[in-house]
Amino acid sequence: MTTTLPEAPPAEPGLKAGLKNRHLSMIAIGGVIGAGLFVGSGSGIATAGPGILISYALVGVLVVLVMRMLGEMAAANPTSGSFSAYADRALGRWAGFTIGWLYWFFWVVVLAVEATAGAKILAGWIPAVPQWGWALIVMVVLTASNLVSVSSYGEFEFWFAGIKVVAIAAFIVIGGLAIFGLLPGSDHPASGFSNLTAHGGFLPNGPGAILTGVLMVVFSFMGSEIVTLAAGESADPQGAVTKATNSVIWRIAVFYLGSILIVVSLLRWDDPAILKDGSYVAALSSIGIPHAAQIMNAIVLTSVLSCLNSGLYTASRMAFSLGRRSDAPAAFGRTTDRGVPRSAILASVVFGFVAVAFNYLWPDTVFQFLLNSSGAIALFVWLVICFSQLKMRRIIEREAPEKLVVRMWLYPYLTWATVALITFVLAYMLTDTADGGGRDQVVLSTLVAVGVVVVAVVRQRLGRGAAHDAVTSSKA
Template sequence: MQEESKILTQSEEENAEGLRRNLSNRHIQLIAIGGAIGTGLFMGSGKTISLAGPSIIFVYMIIGFMLFFVMRAMGELLLSNLEYKSFSDFAADLLGPWAGYFTGWTYWFCWVVTGIADVVAITAYAQFWFPGLSQWIASLLCVLVLLSLNLATVKMFGEMEFWFAMIKIVAIVGLIIAGLVMVLTHFQTPTGTVAAFSNLWNDGGFFPKGVSGFFAGFQIAVFAFVGIELVGTTAAETKDPQKSLPRAINAIPLRIIMFYVFSLIMIMSVTPWSHVVADKSPFVELFVLAGLPAAASIINFVVLTSAASSANSGVFSTSRMLFGLAQEGNAPKAFGKLSSRAVPSNGLTFSCICLLGGVVLIYLIPNVVTVFTLVTTVSAILFMFVWTIILCSYLVYRRKRPQLHEASIYKMPLGKIMCWVCMAFFAFVLVLLTLQDDTRQALMVTPLWFVILGIGYWLRSRSRRA
């Protein structure tokens, strides 16, 4: 294993000149925010509120709290060796080559699956303005735009993500301010209810659906946090990782409180939770109540850019993961080649071709909501696997390299204890996924991916021995 890790380090040194550190602190901060605010907040919050009531606020806080420690573990590991390009690298180094293989390919698949969901969503949002536009053309245009912009330079990706995230922030801050004004002026809604903070507890208390309703909220809320680890795939292209990564990770709790908690408090203060419609975006509903005639168009634009941001992040991270896998001999060599602009163009093109699977899904299964639920649940399960690998890598790092932990300037608080607490939490979420029919189906399908990976790894090991 030591010999393999030496080979890995040597291959990294040979390719160190490849990926360029073109992402500034400004880009990293907004990429981290973009990763923490998923499309699930805009579109899924209506369903989560109807399932859990005001207790959904605690659901988001608990998930955010747990994922903060996963990010801290990732941050300490990435900064312990600046030759690590992503968590796939430290997983291979600390847990063994199998972990790098499984993590890299699973993370690639995670983002392809999420990207397909995003392409399906973008196509649906585009129909709002262009009802006559064919779904095939809308999806194809979306993928081509993402491919062409990512092929330019890594700085172009940073700029795109910066502005996509800025749009999301402005929309959420606008909602919080609008909601606060309505509460302070005792705004009366068309249904006769008056906007007030007391709406949070007056309609059956904070747990109106009981413990079962509270638990049901976790299933959808986890997907809203998918992509929070994205900042870990930018490590090799960050100008000053020692400063930028800790800043981005440390700000996660504040962002979760501001963007998730405050926005949900305002939505349920203006409209009692029992009046929130599950299949509509509560963001649109609040702006409509505020008397903004263009609310539907504005929020449609925000949600479209949010989905585009997620797909853009997916295209970026999958190409970098394929680049790392190719360097380690776990993927075709073609994916390890860079263009003249230091971009892994072959990996980008391959990932974008896979995204077109979203177009096929639209035609195979007419019910987009069914596809979206299945796809997002599979994605959430696989992301939890990646987060667990990060925690397992941290535990091995603490055991095998205590000197690096002692020298670290960015130690994970309550290191070993919180690793076990977070893993127990992920196991608890998996148990919750068995409670609903649609999520149970996704849970039963997911092991097939690991069977395919296992066969692939066995064939790779056999060919290497031969």
């Protein structure tokens, strides 16, 4: 019996090619730099010591492989639904529906996290405005920019991402000079890279800490796939995806591995300031940079706003794609004259506002549940990308081989190796039994995913039943 693959998803009229090459270049570069790099790296360093570099390298390799797979599919068929649309075709309607809604859910929860984080910084600067007021202001301003046009989103993101890139580049240069005693006016002892091994060795807490570090840093990489959604609203989507995919290796090497190497070289891994002040603030303070905490707060705020801006954009485009494929209310798939999916944006931000309210009213119960139930979704998305690519490669080779301008290396062996690595990370998360830890995230995220799959299967069967009834009625 021959299985007929569903037709490719229809083109998505309505969206406008409002993103310029400079927008997409900066989205690609900045998308891989999450606020988690600045905020969460301290915990990883304190856990794994200098060995956290191996943790970042392992996750970096994983992201490079997943992005290569996604780039292969996106260059051949750029669409705002990205991996959800590819899963729809390669694995079935249930898969596209499930991963699309899970990804949307992940980003609207992120909206609440980032809005609260940004509000905390702003309230510290201007306490006259309450923290919830700042959260509201930030959400309203970025919602308004997304509602105007896709180019306004691109412009905001261009500057937000630009500040992040310049900040990390400056940090690497200044820190590198300090490491070798070449920074004028710095009283930091010139130690080279001795801190990597001088305090209990490169792996002071043993090799097992590398895997614990992986769990702590993996989610700071989420967002690298945004460029494949945004490419559909550019003049040259294939070129944008190809460029972003090919450059992901050096972006991760420089911004993640490079900056963390500077931190663990400037400071001993067990320095209390790493957890107390944050790894980057502690590193800047150690070389005598004045007002290091406020400088980093400004950079973290920029990263938070960038994440918020991109999260709202990403959630709305995924909702738009689901609407176009009849997997969400039809209104989500409609756009304004400016090419903006207004209903999809408003629906996403409303849920984001609700999540922000939960964060203030019930941070340890309802909001913690939302966090845990979305915690492993990033890994689920990467798994679906792997399985979709395994099938989509054969479809593209059969239907349009000339569109394979980006190819996954050593297909299918590296794809299966990536599946095994992601599965291993998920299994290892189950050993983290701390409250709100890896086990809670995997279990709750899986329950949510199963619930969405059930809805998808029921919808599909009801749709087939309705179609069968319509055919029977017409024959009668």
